[in-house]
Amino acid sequence: MSSADLVTALYFYKMNHSGDNPENPDRDRLILSKGHSVLAQYAALAECGYFPKSILKTTKTFGSILQGHPEIRTPGIEANTGSLAQGLSVGVGIALGGKLDKRDYKVYVILGDGELNEGQIWEAITAASVYKLDNLVAIIDRNKLQASGPIKEIYDMGDIKSKFDAFCWKTFEINGHNMKEIIEVLDSVDKIKGVPSVIIAQTIKGKGISFAENVTGFHNAALTAEQFRKANLDIDNLEL
Amino acid sequence: MIKMSNLREAYGKELVALGRKEERIVVLDADLRGSTMSCYFAKEFPERFFEMGIAEQNMISTAAGLSLVGKIPFVNTFAVFATGRPYDQIRQGVALPKLNVKIVGSSCGLSDYGDGATHQSVEDIATMRSIPNMVIISPVDAVEMKKVVRAVVEYQGPVYIRINRNDLPILTDEDESFKIGKINKIADGKDITVFATGFMVYQALQARAILQDKGISVRVINVSTIKPIDVDKVKEYAKDVKGVITAEEHTIIGGLGGAICEVLSDELVKIKRVGIDDKFGQSASNYEELINYYGLTPQAIIEKAEELLN
Numbered sequence: 001m002s003s004a005d006l007v008t009a010l011y012f013y014k015m016n017h018s019g020d021n022p023e024n025p026d027r028d029r030l031i032l033s034k035g036h037s038v039l040a041q042y043a044a045l046a047e048c049g050y051f052p053k054s055i056l057k058t059t060k061t062f063g064s065i066l067q068g069h070p071e072i073r074t075p076g077i078e079a080n081t082g083s084l085a086q087g088l089s090v091g092v093g094i095a096l097g098g099k100l101d102k103r104d105y106k107v108y109v110i111l112g113d114g115e116l117n118e119g120q121i122w123e124a125i126t127a128a129s130v131y132k133l134d135n136l137v138a139i140i141d142r143n144k145l146q147a148s149g150p151i152k153e154i155y156d157m158g159d160i161k162s163k164f165d166a167f168c169w170k171t172f173e174i175n176g177h178n179m180k181e182i183i184e185v186l187d188s189v190d191k192i193k194g195v196p197s198v199i200i201a202q203t204i205k206g207k208g209i210s211f212a213e214n215v216t217g218f219h220n221a222a223l224t225a226e227q228f229r230k231a232n233l234d235i236d237n238l239e240l
Numbered sequence: 241m242i243k244m245s246n247l248r249e250a251y252g253k254e255l256v257a258l259g260r261k262e263e264r265i266v267v268l269d270a271d272l273r274g275s276t277m278s279c280y281f282a283k284e285f286p287e288r289f290f291e292m293g294i295a296e297q298n299m300i301s302t303a304a305g306l307s308l309v310g311k312i313p314f315v316n317t318f319a320v321f322a323t324g325r326p327y328d329q330i331r332q333g334v335a336l337p338k339l340n341v342k343i344v345g346s347s348c349g350l351s352d353y354g355d356g357a358t359h360q361s362v363e364d365i366a367t368m369r370s371i372p373n374m375v376i377i378s379p380v381d382a383v384e385m386k387k388v389v390r391a392v393v394e395y396q397g398p399v400y401i402r403i404n405r406n407d408l409p410i411l412t413d414e415d416e417s418f419k420i421g422k423i424n425k426i427a428d429g430k431d432i433t434v435f436a437t438g439f440m441v442y443q444a445l446q447a448r449a450i451l452q453d454k455g456i457s458v459r460v461i462n463v464s465t466i467k468p469i470d471v472d473k474v475k476e477y478a479k480d481v482k483g484v485i486t487a488e489e490h491t492i493i494g495g496l497g498g499a500i501c502e503v504l505s506d507e508l509v510k511i512k513r514v515g516i517d518d519k520f521g522q523s524a525s526n527y528e529e530l531i532n533y534y535g536l537t538p539q540a541i542i543e544k545a546e547e548l549l550n
Contacts, residue, residue, distance in 0.1 A: 078308065094305040096305070
């Protein structure tokens with residue numbers, strides 16, 4: 001839920017893409033490097049017509065094209081992710097390919113803040129900087145919780161922005177649930193040339209669902225029938 | 241006098257030759273272009289060569305990204321770093337989605353003799369073989385090396401190629417065919433079949449010559465594709481002999497020996513494995529010292545043959 005607003009803004013406002021033509025070589029790409037949030041992406045892809053909404057119910061069941069973590073066999077999924085940190089490197093590869101082929105698509109990669117623990121992330125951040133990948137945009141879903149608890153208590157990496165600054169990325173900070181801010185920052189990123197951009201989006205895990213907000217246990221959890229009913233009520237009553 | 245040639249040189253030059261015809265080929269290296277010989281491609285096609293720094297995990301996943309936009313990436317570093325360090329990136333990001341990434345492990349086995357155990361890949365076949373969808377090729381000489389590069393460009397899917405660092409004898413002809421998944425008979429015989437790969441094919445041929453003088457007839461098979469293994473031919477060549485020997489510059493656990501034992505597990509045939517005996521490598525002042533110490537010699541093959549026949 002923490003990345004739901006970001007995913008929504010990308011698929012329904014920003015990105016050049018179409019569920020009718022998922023192989024268009026000029027399409028913008030979204031890679032969900034924090035693959036455990038794939039449910040948000042499946043919902044958006046179904047809404048965009050990549051596959052029928054009816055199969056959403058089969059997610060994580062035997063034989064479904066909607067696996068527990070993203071796989072490219074699902075229409076609209078651009079990279080296999082789930083083992084953390086690989087998504088940003090795949091994004092680097094797709095962005096390099098775009099430069100080589102002189103196509104002007106953009107590659108958006110959503111990262112978790114816990115995911116930044118992985119060493120490979122910093123290899124990819126360096127590579128994007130070395131190759132001046134201004135067609136690559138990392139978006140950090142800064143929900144401040146990782147699988148075992150609050151980042152402050154588990155593995156606090158400190159100031160994320162200054163780290164990206166040091167690697168010569170253009171950095172932006174926004175409220176990841178304020179749609180106006182999200183849209184504005186996505187548009188401003190287009191003007192950045194010669195360096196990759198990162199959007200640090202302050203978010204709330206379980207946003208919009210009263211009993212799940214900021215609760216570590218909802219890192220990758222299924223709702224009971226009763227929780228689902230309550231969650232729907234909460235979302236219906238959200239002030240937009 | 242047998243002619244020697246270098247596989248890395250052959251690889252680097254063939255990649256350039258193919259790069260002229262096939263624009264989709266891109267090459268990545270992790271600061272070892274002068275050893276892997278991807279330097280030739282870098283010089284000829286600088287825009288299609290990506291220096292990825294000493295960061296192998298990112299290199300593999302970046303190659304995955306390049307393949308997703310239609311490129312044919314060749315990823316280069318030493319075999320030990322090409323397979324061990326980015327194992328997870330290969331498993332999750334290349335093999336699972338069956339991406340068209342070619343992983344080239346240079347200086348395989350003990351062939352980087354001076355650098356010691358950290359730089360010697362004794363278990364890379366075993367780790368790569370355990371990953372679904374992965375093709376593994378271990379060329380025997382510089383002539384076959386070139387055909388391997390051509391074949392893997394044609395083949396759609398992940399491939400691991402292991403390349404010896406040192407000059408090796410040329411044992412095959414230009415006009416012999418190479419097909420992924422097919423084994424080739426180098427010399428025929430009727431008492432023993434030796435399934436060998438890479439440098440060990442030459443050791444098997446030397447053993448064959450000595451055994452011939454002792455009245456023992458040995459068939460030598462070059463197994464350059466270790467996965468998928470040529471099941472039918474392995475069974476055929478094992479059926480009409482008194483015993484089978486496998487020979488590889490790799491641990492005897494999980495490599496070529498493992499693959500042949502798996503294929504022949506339901507056949508009534510005696511099998512002996514020649515390889516590195518569940519040990520790491522070490523430094524030496526030359527390649528031969530290590531070959532002798534780890535028992536990767538014609539003599540080791542001769543002893544196994546005699547054990548099988550007694």
